[in-house]
Amino acid sequence: MPRFQTQQVLLARVEAAYGQDPAPTASADALLVFDLQHRIQSTEIARRPVKPSEGSLASLYADQFVTLSFRTDLAGSGTPGTAPAWGKLLRGCKMAELITPGVKAQYRFVVGSPESLGFYYYLDGELHKVLGSRGTFTIEAPTNQIPSIRFDFTGLYAPPSAAAVPTPTLGTWKEPVPVNKNNTTCTLHGLASVVSAFQIQAGLSPKHRDLIGGRDVQYSGQRSTRGSITVEAPPVATRSWRDVADARTLDALQLTHGTTAGNIVEVSCSKVQPLQPQDSFQDGILYQQMALVICEGGVDELTITAR
Template structure:
């Protein structure tokens, strides 16, 4: 009897491609990903039914088309270990339509682009099987919750390749930094319109629109559009301190900033300079009034609506 596959024995490798959908051959020594969680759909396809008239009831034969792979992953949000060095998760961000700018000894910045997006070769290992997704592009998000490890979230769409039997690799993970729990010490800055807020949770979604195109002689994943949002839950300030209701009614734009990490080499900061409140609601938690808000993240001149800085 063949052995079963154990889902906890898994690994992911990711490497940027030089030529779209040409395997960049990620290796366990330099391209491994430290995962909080992950899930992969090994075959996502459309079923095309063969037209056929018959004198009886019954299903028609099908053919599977538009073969693709969907994968989600969550990784620790942390610094790179040294200011001016790209973090280990940089290739994942770049595969989501984010440009990388390195300022030596100072910072690594990730900002949106609207053309010439990079792509990834993703390898997923599951206890003796390997699944490859080539030409993968994705979308990303960021989650910070009080007294939890913050994380980056990713969703990828790539070209399907059949799984093969390959031994689980011994990965090298030294480039990945240890995360810090989100709290007052480790998350020193969370501001909305300049007001320091008591944060319960913040959730950023880049919301890339991923489109799979399957044509004769051409198959690819395209990023068509993006509509970023921030969902934030805070203790309600007094109206004198900040009247978010008035900001929502007037359609006023303001900056949102969340910085995790206090020392150089451990800092990751999300900045959205122009946010607008699209939803606002009250609720109670432990007898304290809370505000739940959804913010639309707007560009200014273009490709500048959000920056993730690691320093």
């Protein structure tokens, strides 16, 4: 009997303690995601002893873990001061959630021990529990498309069990609006810009560790937050992005998407360095594509605000 792609449900909840099953429910913790990929990863240990034959011995598997990748729409919660449905996913990506009741929900990189998520992934009769998950994310806002957050999580492996696929409740996921002039503004180094592509990568590196006495997912190395932007080239008298790049100037970046209270999302960085502007033409108009280095800027290094 075949098993079907349509029979998938993904749930997530913040863990009270690392690796402790938070028991997410379909009524409160269902995720509305796109392009879901669930992969079981492991290291194969080949065995090649000295023996009087040419055949192979069975390999062993070690360091088993799970990766989960998916996209979510970038939209608000519908109510200012209420966390958006994707907020808990950012909490699983080394960000702290700061709520100002009735006003906004903000997310910033946390200093110290990060939180972790427990996922339940249902696939047509099977339940995969992926506990102790930590991840990274990429924000994308391509023109005339729906803005999104791409999440990539690494979590602990556990054998699947038989389970019926539940019916998810997705009412907390609000409808997004497309990226365009009416809905979106972007300011780079104080200059309101015409933008055709925008991306910010958190640059986190979650790594699975399976050691004597412990197994977990920790962040390795320094965070390397970067981005890219493609802007309509302004007159040189207004702004020379090559001069800005050559001078290694740092200044702010802000993207504001949405116009209705409860469905406004802002992405802002306090110290951004544009790199290597490259000319290109779109519809016969000169654009410049630039890499962006998101430099250390205290609590304002990268702030995501839903209001």
